[in-house]
Amino acid sequence: MKEVFPDTARVSDDGHLVIGGCDTVEIADRFGTPVMVLDRATLEARAKAFASVLEPARVHYAGKALCCVAVLEIVRDLGLSLDVCTGGELATALAASFPTERITFHGNNKSDAELRMALDAAVGRIVVDSFDEIDRLDRMDATADLMVRVTPGVEAHTHEYVQTGQEDSKFGFTLAEGVALEAVRRARDAGNCTLHGIHAHIGSQIFELSAFDLAIERVADFLASARDELGFEARDLNLGGGFGIAHTRDEMTPDPAESVSRLVSIVEREFSARGLPVPDVYIEPGRATVGASAVTLYRVGTIKEIPNVRTYVSVDGGMSDNIRPALYEARYEARLANRMAAASGPLVTVAGKHCESGDILIRDVHLPDDIAVGDLLVIPATGAYTYSMANNYNRIPRPPIVMVADGRATEIVRRETYDDLLRLDRRLDGSELP
Ligand SMILES: Cc1ncc(COP(=O)(O)O)c(C=O)c1O
Known part of the structure; x- marks a missing residue:
């Protein structure tokens, strides 16, 4: 199988896609569609x-990519750390009994309640992102272990990166104009806090690893000034996440181990060159940990051919379970999970079922020319930023997540029901529904 499918994917004698030893046609029959199928082996391997x-504790799984109790239990048992950025993600981590000393708490606008929750849980690190937050920790007389998030003026997404002279980001402190230096000074002096180091996340879906080189050089320059002007030495350097993955056959996933070894050697080189102690390197891969491990199965419901224009193949999910194509023009590919051997045919468009013309999952994809209503369409590499961004547009219940491993399929997030959707509604007079 091509690398966009999970590692355990294979095709059965009757042409069905099998993942984790489970026939996806049977999964669709048993759990319904749409359904996200998550391959435990692929997740663990990444x-x-x-x-x-x-060392595992220096690898933070970025929970925003896919945050649910069972996934966090796996991450916990592998000894990895965890990056959360809201009270809700922290609550999920606590429900998964995630060791709190291995949790790093992020966020550009943490509320008092979230900061209090993080302090009460004694999370391992709080990454401060604004002067307001530092002031609040100071007023709370907080005892916490901190990192300062900086924006190194390098922005990287997909295959390109740009050097931005004057950083324009809602996250972190700019290195320009002494702003980050002042943040280090104040974070070091806040409450009973200990400042351990610096955090810099430069983007997502990064294939061009040299973007990290430039960010590291700038952070090393900054830390040389912090040493000279404030006598501050960073023990920790967290370079965030952003490692890209292939979503289509024409992309190549950079090797995770090679990417990280490269970062570590550049940190060694740049810090040594400035006479700085080499810090412990931390990373936060979200997408590259979980993205390739899942596929989404949809049932084909209607096929509409507009002569000389295009053919729409509509499926029973869409922008509520995967908003990435509508939000970022993210590209995916698709196959028929019930007929993997069928030869690919003309280009068609895979549409969702939402009342929104932009609800297109794949603009152009080759699918068999005898594709029919009832076929099972599979989109691979849907593990990251799909379920975690899922919504209920058009009051569509969110799909389940089924984990597969060694021939067993386990529902780790159940499908939402109409009752779930109505649970929060109140009548006009404020009373609960029966
Ligand atoms: C601070 C931070 N760390 C880690 C990540 C994870 O990024 P990715 O899933 O691209 O690895 C993000 C994503 O936005 C982030 O903002």
């Missing part, structure tokens, strides 16, 4: 690849 270079 996490272990990152942890083969850095």
Whole structure:
């Protein structure tokens, strides 16, 4: 199988896609569609690849990519750390009994309640992102271990990166004009806090690893000034996440272990060159940990051919379970999970079922020319930023997540029901529904 499918994917004798030893046609029959199928072996293999270079606790799984109790339990048991950025993600981590000393708490606008929750849980690190937040920790007389998030003026997404002279980001402190230096000074002096180091996340879906080189050089320059002007030495350097993955056959996923080894050697080189102690390197891969491990199965419901224009193949999900194509023009590919051997045919468009013309999952994809209503369409590499961004547009219940491993399929997030959707509604007079 091509690398966009999970590692355990294979095709059965009757042409069905099998993942984790489970026939996806049977999964669709048993759990309904749409359904996200998550391959435990792939998830574990990616996490272990990152942890083969850095010790596991220095690899933070970025929970925003896919945050649910069972996934966090796996991450926990592999000894990885966890990046959360809201009270809700922290609550999920606590429900998964995630060791709190291995949790890093992020966010550009943490509320008092979230900061209090993080302090009460004694999370391992709080990454401060604004002067307001530092002031609040100071007023709370907080005892916490901190990192300062900086924006190194390098922005990287997909295959390109740009050097931005004057950083324009809602996250972190700019290195320009002494702003980040002042943040280091104030974070170091806040409450009973200990400042351990610096955090810099430069983007997502990064294939061009040299973007990290430039960010590291700038952070090293900054820390040389912090040493000279404030006598501050960073023990920790967290370079965030952003490692890209292939979503289509024409992309190549950079090797996780090689990417991280490269970062570590550049940190060694740049810090040594400035006479700085080499810090412990931390990373936060979200997409590259979980993205390739899942596929989404949809049932084809209607096929509409507009002569000389295009053919729409509509499926029973869409922008509520995967908003990435509508939000970022993200590209995916698709196959028929019930007929994997069928020859690919003309270009068609895979549309969702939402009342929105932009609800297109794949603009152009080759699917068999005898594709029919009832076929099972599979989109691979849907593990990251799909379920975690899922919504109920058009009051569509969110799909389940089914984990597959060694021939067993386990529902780790159940499908939402109409009752779930109505649970929060109140009548006009404020009373609860029966
Ligand atoms: C601070 C931080 N760390 C880690 C990540 C994870 O990024 P990715 O899933 O691209 O690895 C993000 C994503 O936005 C982030 O903002």
